Amino acid sequence: MSIEFYEEYIESNKAIIYKICRAYTHSKLEFDDYFQEVCLQLWKSKEAYNHQSKLSTWVYRVTLNTCLSIIKSEKREVDTVEINESFDHHSDLEDTEAQERLNTLYMGIRQLKKADRAIIVLYLEDKSYQEIAEIIGISMSNVGVKINRIKQQLKDSIVWKSLI
Structure with missing residues (x-):
């Protein structure tokens, strides 16, 4: 992987990749695996990028499709998994209260249907x-x-969890 590729495709779209991977994973280890697989898929398919849409749009598609493919290949259902673990991988937030709110939001997002997760992550972006x-x-x-x-x-979901 060249430095130019990394800077143009990965580094400039890092926030997009982080948010989507985080919405589909439940631990830092799992996140790291998804992130690595997304980078690999971007590298493998870079020649397929035809410049008809923005690079960020293409990166979204590749990232989302990669995450969904991983889930499908593992043949596991994660739509309504109860999440007990939180992680703040690559967070810019230093305020612990803000970080806790963000973790709570991601816990809610992880319990959505797969397609709904993609939509809300794009909306939040x-x-x-x-x-x-x-x-x-x-x-x-x-x-x-x-x-x-x-x-x-x-x-x-978030209101309900705060009452428990």
């Missing part, structure tokens, strides 16, 4: 509905409906 629709492969109006439902699910 401030992607437009058009960009989300393009990446996920659904209509823009469907994106809006799904985001509202996901936000309500997360709100209910």
Whole structure:
């Protein structure tokens, strides 16, 4: 892997890769495995990037497809796994209260359906509905409906957990 590839594809899109991998993993070790596999898949498929969409959009797609492929190949169901472990891999947050809120949010996200996780991670990344629709492969109006439902699910999940 060349330094140029690393800087252009990995380093410039590190936040995207971290967020998606974190939404699909439950431990730092598992996160590291997913991250490494994403980097490998980006390297292997770099020639397939045709510049018709933004590089970040392509990286989202490769990262998301890689994470979903890993889950599928492991033949395990992680949609509603109870998460007891939190980790703050590569966090820019120094405030422990803010870090705890972020961990709580990711715990809620990990309990969503696989497709819903992808949508909410893109939304939290401030992607437009058009960009989300393009990446996920659904209509823009469907994106809006799904985001509202996901936000309500997360709100209910997080409120419920705080009461326990």
